Amino acid sequence: xxxxxxRRLLASLITIWAVFTLSxxxxxxxPGGPFDANRDPPADVKRAIEARYHLDAxxxxxxxxxxxxxxxxDPGPSLRQPDxxxxxxxxxxxxxxxxxxxxxxxxxxxxxxxxxxxxxxRPGGVLDQLIVVTASIGLALPLxxxxxxLVLGVSFGLGWLPPAGWQTIPSLVLPVLCLSLLPAAQSARxxxxxxxxxxxxxxxxxxxxxxxxxxxxxxxxxxxxxxxxLVATLAPTAAALLTGSLVVEQIFAIPGVGxxxxxxxxxxxxxxxxxxxLLYTVLLQLLSLLADLLTWILDPRLRGEVR
Amino acid sequence: MSRRSHLTSTIxxxxxxxxxxxxxxxxxxxxxxxxxxxxxxxxxxxSAPDDNFLLGSDALGRDLWSRILWGTRxxxxxxxxxxxxxxxxxxxxGLLAGGGSSARDHWMMRVVDLLxxxxxxxxxxxxxxVARNSAWIDAGGGLTLFFIILGVVYWTPMARVVRGExxxxxxxxxxxxxxxxxxxxxRLLWRQVLPNLLPTILVTVTLIIPRVLLFEAFLSFxxxxxxxxxVSWGTLARDAFEVLNPVRTxxxxxxxxSLALAATLLSLNIVGDAxxxxxxxxxxx
Numbered sequence: 001x002x003x004x005x006x007r008r009l010l011a012s013l014i015t016i017w018a019v020f021t022l023s024x025x026x027x028x029x030x031p032g033g034p035f036d037a038n039r040d041p042p043a044d045v046k047r048a049i050e051a052r053y054h055l056d057a058x059x060x061x062x063x064x065x066x067x068x069x070x071x072x073x074d075p076g077p078s079l080r081q082p083d084x085x086x087x088x089x090x091x092x093x094x095x096x097x098x099x100x101x102x103x104x105x106x107x108x109x110x111x112x113x114x115x116x117x118x119x120x121x122r123p124g125g126v127l128d129q130l131i132v133v134t135a136s137i138g139l140a141l142p143l144x145x146x147x148x149x150l151v152l153g154v155s156f157g158l159g160w161l162p163p164a165g166w167q168t169i170p171s172l173v174l175p176v177l178c179l180s181l182l183p184a185a186q187s188a189r190x191x192x193x194x195x196x197x198x199x200x201x202x203x204x205x206x207x208x209x210x211x212x213x214x215x216x217x218x219x220x221x222x223x224x225x226x227x228x229x230l231v232a233t234l235a236p237t238a239a240a241l242l243t244g245s246l247v248v249e250q251i252f253a254i255p256g257v258g259x260x261x262x263x264x265x266x267x268x269x270x271x272x273x274x275x276x277x278l279l280y281t282v283l284l285q286l287l288s289l290l291a292d293l294l295t296w297i298l299d300p301r302l303r304g305e306v307r
Numbered sequence: 308m309s310r311r312s313h314l315t316s317t318i319x320x321x322x323x324x325x326x327x328x329x330x331x332x333x334x335x336x337x338x339x340x341x342x343x344x345x346x347x348x349x350x351x352x353x354s355a356p357d358d359n360f361l362l363g364s365d366a367l368g369r370d371l372w373s374r375i376l377w378g379t380r381x382x383x384x385x386x387x388x389x390x391x392x393x394x395x396x397x398x399x400x401g402l403l404a405g406g407g408s409s410a411r412d413h414w415m416m417r418v419v420d421l422l423x424x425x426x427x428x429x430x431x432x433x434x435x436x437v438a439r440n441s442a443w444i445d446a447g448g449g450l451t452l453f454f455i456i457l458g459v460v461y462w463t464p465m466a467r468v469v470r471g472e473x474x475x476x477x478x479x480x481x482x483x484x485x486x487x488x489x490x491x492x493x494r495l496l497w498r499q500v501l502p503n504l505l506p507t508i509l510v511t512v513t514l515i516i517p518r519v520l521l522f523e524a525f526l527s528f529x530x531x532x533x534x535x536x537x538v539s540w541g542t543l544a545r546d547a548f549e550v551l552n553p554v555r556t557x558x559x560x561x562x563x564x565s566l567a568l569a570a571t572l573l574s575l576n577i578v579g580d581a582x583x584x585x586x587x588x589x590x591x592x
Binding site: 011015018019022023026027029136137140141142143144145148149151152156163239242243246247250251261262264265266268270273274276277280281284 | 421424425426428429430432433434435436437517521524525528529530531544547548551556558561562565568569572573576
């Protein structure tokens with residue numbers, strides 16, 4: 001097990017390093033610098049700015065500088081907000097995004113699993129068809145369409161919830177709801193098909209033959225193996241949540257990492273953008289590692305294979 | 308239900324009809340009797356849908372109906388770009404990997420694995436931000452770059468599917484017989500394996516195209532995809548959200564572009580599902 005874990009960790013580190021290197025060279029391959037949008041400053045001022053941000057050093061030394069800086073978690077100043085460094089901007093946004101994302105993940109997965117169980121109770125029934133169709137529509141539509149309609153209807157039409165912000169609980173309802181739709185739809189589908197498949201297995205038939213009710217067979221015998229694909233898709237779900245948070249934070253004006261990321265991208269604030277990309281990459285790698293560990297815990301069949 | 312009836316039942320036919328209308332709109336937009344999409348009438352800004360403006364007008368008094376029809380062009384062009392990259396790059400990559408030596412298969416699929424393990428969405432946003440305002444983009448290269456990006460992101464699922472199918476087809480008796488009769492490997496792959504892959508390829512394309520459309524809408528919505536003065540469904544939604552406030556609710560600017568995109572995405576999914584059921588005899592239900 002530990003050698004497998006080491007190999008997974010190494011692969012993650014290589015992926016993160018590859019993303020850093022690729023991002024660095026994409027940024028430096030760009031024609032023009034970050035100061036092009038302004039009127040040309042006098043030559044000596046420009047030189048001073050470039051020296052301040054080390055833009056005048058040779059490429060390889062900038063690369064090494066930044067790599068070392070990032071490893072020490074000290075990526076240096078932002079290009080657009082000189083009073084703040086990248087680390088503090090990201091650190092300020094991260095708790096907000098984390099709160100939003102984890103609330104959405106918990107809410108979405110819980111609701112999704114419940115709906116999946118409800119649907120699997122009577123496959124082909126009215127409730128099942130309703131849940132399946134709703135889930136497919138939820139997966140097919142872009143987030144901003146759903147969010148836009150919700151804001152129009154619930155905030156402006158009915159005036160029930162604030163259309164933006166994050167500091168009060170009512171203002172968190174809509175963003176969390178929007179963001180949780182995707183994990184809800186996905187887990188409802190996975191749990192439903194997993195339960196239906198498991199209930200045709202021999203162990204389920206044996207349990208029913210012993211006289212257990214179909215409901216308790218579904219809940220106590222079939223649910224655990226049906227959870228495995230859900231855990232295995234944790235990493236892609238998290239990736240979808242992260243991209244979704246970019247849209248949701250934009251729509252509801254929530255100052256999380258996603259908003260800084262998009263603002264940075266629109267302003268060409270490279271250090272900030274690079275920081276956000278790396279933060280997301282590290283997060284995704286951690287989550288996929290976690291998903292592997294959880295699968296291993298849930299599925300005893302895997303433990304025999306891994307030494 | 309018989310296999311044919313999956314294709315001809317009402318809902319898939321409606322969805323297919325909507326897709327036909329959308330494609331026709333995209334092709335015919337310049338000749339349709341509508342206002343120019345960039346013709347601004349400042350005195351008619353913010354009109355709700357009425358006789359003059361079928362679907363209302365935006366902050367500059369531009370006709371939303373005409374902008375949605377013109378937006379179809381770029382949104383569908385993105386779908387075509389992503390779809391054809393999947394067809395050309397994905398199919399040939401998968402075919403060459405699946406039909407080659409195991410060493411070649413190994414390194415070709417490692418490339419796909421690597422691409423899939425990297426969070427491409429974020430790198431694409433980085434790339435889009437780097438490309439902003441550069442001279443090349445100002446000269447009109449932005450859309451080309453955008454199409455290339457869509458292609459690069461979405462060919463890997465196709466490569467995986469095709470590679471898997473190729474490996475299993477190439478072990479069938481008829482493939483062995485063809486090899487025994489002296490068919491060169493390349494001819495076997497392109498003339499005999501490839502035609503057998505067509506249903507799989509078709510179904511995979513119908514899965515990829517909605518994702519490309521979603522991605523276009525996502526990037527354009529964030530302001531990093533299609534740039535003004537070009538119009539797509541994503542940029543229309545962005546325009547709408549920028550002016551969305553409780554004092555002046557321009558609900559039509561949010562609603563109609565969203566509906567156009569939603570109807571198209573749902574139709575693509577429905578048609579894709581129907582095709583999959585009709586073409587795949589192994590499908591359980």
